[in-house]
Amino acid sequence: MCGIVGYVGNPSVQPEHDALEVVLEGLRRLEYRGYDSAGVAVYADGQIAARKKAGKVAALEAEIERSPLPASQLGIGHTRWATHGAPSDVNSHPHVVAGGKLAVVHNGIIENFVELRTELQAKGYTFISETDTEVAATLLADTLEGEAAGNLSKAMQMTCQRLEGAFTILAISVDAPDRIVAARLNSPLVIGVGEGEMFLGSDVSGFIDYTKQAVEMDNGQIVTITAEGYDIVTFDGEPAQGKEFTIEWDAAAAKKDGFNSFMEKEIHDQPAAIRDTLMGRFDENGKLTLDELHIDESILRSVDKIIVIACGTAAYAGQVARYAIEHWCRIPTEVELAHEFRYRDPIVNEKTLVVALSQSGETMDTLMAVRHAREQGAKVIAICNTYGSSIPREADACLYTHAGPEISVASTKAFLAQITATYLLGLYLAQLRGNMFADEIHSVIAELQKIPEKVQDVIDNKAQVEQLSRDMVDAKSVLFLGRHVGFPVALEGALKLKEIAYLHAEGFAAGELKHGPIALIEEGQPVFVIVPSPRGRDSLHAKVVSNIQEIRARGAITIVIAEEGDDAVEQFANHVIRIPQSPTLMQPLLATVPLQIFACGVATEKGYDVDQPRNLAKSVTVE
Numbered sequence: 001m002c003g004i005v006g007y008v009g010n011p012s013v014q015p016e017h018d019a020l021e022v023v024l025e026g027l028r029r030l031e032y033r034g035y036d037s038a039g040v041a042v043y044a045d046g047q048i049a050a051r052k053k054a055g056k057v058a059a060l061e062a063e064i065e066r067s068p069l070p071a072s073q074l075g076i077g078h079t080r081w082a083t084h085g086a087p088s089d090v091n092s093h094p095h096v097v098a099g100g101k102l103a104v105v106h107n108g109i110i111e112n113f114v115e116l117r118t119e120l121q122a123k124g125y126t127f128i129s130e131t132d133t134e135v136a137a138t139l140l141a142d143t144l145e146g147e148a149a150g151n152l153s154k155a156m157q158m159t160c161q162r163l164e165g166a167f168t169i170l171a172i173s174v175d176a177p178d179r180i181v182a183a184r185l186n187s188p189l190v191i192g193v194g195e196g197e198m199f200l201g202s203d204v205s206g207f208i209d210y211t212k213q214a215v216e217m218d219n220g221q222i223v224t225i226t227a228e229g230y231d232i233v234t235f236d237g238e239p240a241q242g243k244e245f246t247i248e249w250d251a252a253a254a255k256k257d258g259f260n261s262f263m264e265k266e267i268h269d270q271p272a273a274i275r276d277t278l279m280g281r282f283d284e285n286g287k288l289t290l291d292e293l294h295i296d297e298s299i300l301r302s303v304d305k306i307i308v309i310a311c312g313t314a315a316y317a318g319q320v321a322r323y324a325i326e327h328w329c330r331i332p333t334e335v336e337l338a339h340e341f342r343y344r345d346p347i348v349n350e351k352t353l354v355v356a357l358s359q360s361g362e363t364m365d366t367l368m369a370v371r372h373a374r375e376q377g378a379k380v381i382a383i384c385n386t387y388g389s390s391i392p393r394e395a396d397a398c399l400y401t402h403a404g405p406e407i408s409v410a411s412t413k414a415f416l417a418q419i420t421a422t423y424l425l426g427l428y429l430a431q432l433r434g435n436m437f438a439d440e441i442h443s444v445i446a447e448l449q450k451i452p453e454k455v456q457d458v459i460d461n462k463a464q465v466e467q468l469s470r471d472m473v474d475a476k477s478v479l480f481l482g483r484h485v486g487f488p489v490a491l492e493g494a495l496k497l498k499e500i501a502y503l504h505a506e507g508f509a510a511g512e513l514k515h516g517p518i519a520l521i522e523e524g525q526p527v528f529v530i531v532p533s534p535r536g537r538d539s540l541h542a543k544v545v546s547n548i549q550e551i552r553a554r555g556a557i558t559i560v561i562a563e564e565g566d567d568a569v570e571q572f573a574n575h576v577i578r579i580p581q582s583p584t585l586m587q588p589l590l591a592t593v594p595l596q597i598f599a600c601g602v603a604t605e606k607g608y609d610v611d612q613p614r615n616l617a618k619s620v621t622v623e
């Protein structure tokens with residue numbers, strides 16, 4: 001889950017670009033992937049010079065200011081989420097070995113590193129860190145000096161054949177000072193193509209300031225970049241092709257834009273994220289045209305079960321989607337955490353449609369579950385926000401969300417975009433299978449099109465929620481209740497508070513209250529309640545209003561999220577947060593927003609780093 005950057009430039013074409021600056025800029029942008037430590041290595045004057053430091057990229061920058069690095073046209077960098085070894089200076093990357101002649105950065109886990117370390121120790125090598133990376137670097141150095149006879153790409157091929165696990169490795173050597181050689185296996189790596197300069201990044205944000213041209217590469221491949229271009233081979237040395245693409249993200253979209261945090265900015269991006277995800281996916285009559293779903297229509301018609309797999313917030317988006325998909329398509333739909341799905345021997349066959357939700361497209365648990373599903377014969381549709389990432393590449397088709405880069409570790413706009421995209425998928429299946437009339441689909445789409453403006457209204461009323469977050473900053477625990485689609489919203493509200501405000505929070509299905517959780521209610525316990533539309537299904541609204549009464553009677557402070565005009569809640573609520581009226585299935589797209597603002601407000605009030613909460617990283621690329 002670390003971030004990796006590489007740069008090589010030709011000074012006569014790009015005289016302004018210094019490797020250190022380019023690499024540091026990439027690390028700042030990739031820091032969301034891990035921020036336990038950071039480091040860089042540059043090549044200049046026949047030597048590799050490296051600096052590394054525990055802590056964030058800012059700590060590394062301070063270290064470089066204290067001990068400057070020379071101007072250079074070749075450099076690699078790393079921002080770390082610790083797996084093997086504590087986040088100390090010595091365990092930080094790059095690992096410089098072979099008497100200073102070779103520097104390596106690595107993302108992932110090398111599972112057989114203990115065995116390899118023992119083998120290398122027997123050859124006389126000693127190790128100064130606890131990391132698997134130093135072992136890989138030493139093996140690479142040993143191979144380079146030995147069998148590979150100084151050929152860095154060849155040495156990387158031979159080394160990769162010995163490594164087990166998931167990894168991206170970048171290496172520079174004083175003996176090949178015009179190039180970076182990088183390998184990829186089940187861990188992300190994208191190539192950036194500039195003019196007289198080339199880049200490597202864990203994702204495109206690593207070089208988005210410099211070029212919009214990028215190349216995807218496959219697993220089991222090695223790329224050599226020089227200022228003039230790139231060359232890809234397999235781990236067996238066979239020539240291979242990458243897939244070139246143009247980056248649609250705007251560099252400015254990955255900046256804070258005057259907001260205090262990326263999370264705050266990304267909450268404000270949500271109307272655009274929904275609008276952009278809807279754009280171009282239906283005609284003026286509301287007929288869905290999901291051209292990217294190039295899976296045979298007859299296969300989609302014969303699907304008899306849908307399983308949505310995802311982790312964390314994405315899994316809650318899947319839970320919301322289940323209500324809509326089952327309602328619209330009448331296909332039994334399950335939602336499962338990807339890591340549970342993978343290891344439970346699920347019943348999956350060629351009539352199962354698996355929908356994999358992932359913002360990053362790199363979540364290892366979800367990727368492994370995708371592979372497992374495909375091995376069992378299922379078709380897999382990915383719903384993903386990151387072009388060129390692993391999950392869409394391995395799925396049968398992908399419906400991209402167009403939320404733009406999500407930098408804050410806590411997911412916000414990707415959640416709403418995921419719900420939007422799964423709704424489009426559900427409607428598309430209903431259209432294809434004839435479960436809904438065209439005018440019914442049209443009217444749902446018309447409602448979806450109104451959502452961006454309504455989300456904007458919720459955001460515009462944020463002052464009330466921000467005040468609440470200041471008032472509740474000392475709460476020891478916050479509970480969230482919801483029914484139907486409000487239930488996953490409650491879970492998401494609780495997750496946001498846990499992850500960024502480090503505050504105990506639980507989400508419950510409101511109907512479950514009397515089966516246990518109500519025992520938690522005592523005087524002063526804050527409880528958020530998501531109230532369904534009074535115009536919605538059955539007696540859901542009345543039931544939730546009763547739940548509010550029950551907890552209020554036991555001393556809870558009730559913070560009720562209810563539609564405008566829903567007066568029934570007033571008398572039982574300590575606070576009412578209003579959201580615009582909308583059909584039940586649209587409500588999660590609105591009711592989630594105050595919960596995001598609340599969590600962001602509490603974390604800010606407590607003085608925490610909202611975007612980079614402790615112990616977390618943006619994409620979890622290890623199982």
Ligand code: F6R
Nearest residue numbers: 312313314358359360363410411
């Ligand atoms: C929570 C959060 C995580 C992610 C989860 C899946 O705010 O961001 O729970 O939702 O790690 O990540 P993706 O969607 O990248 O697969």
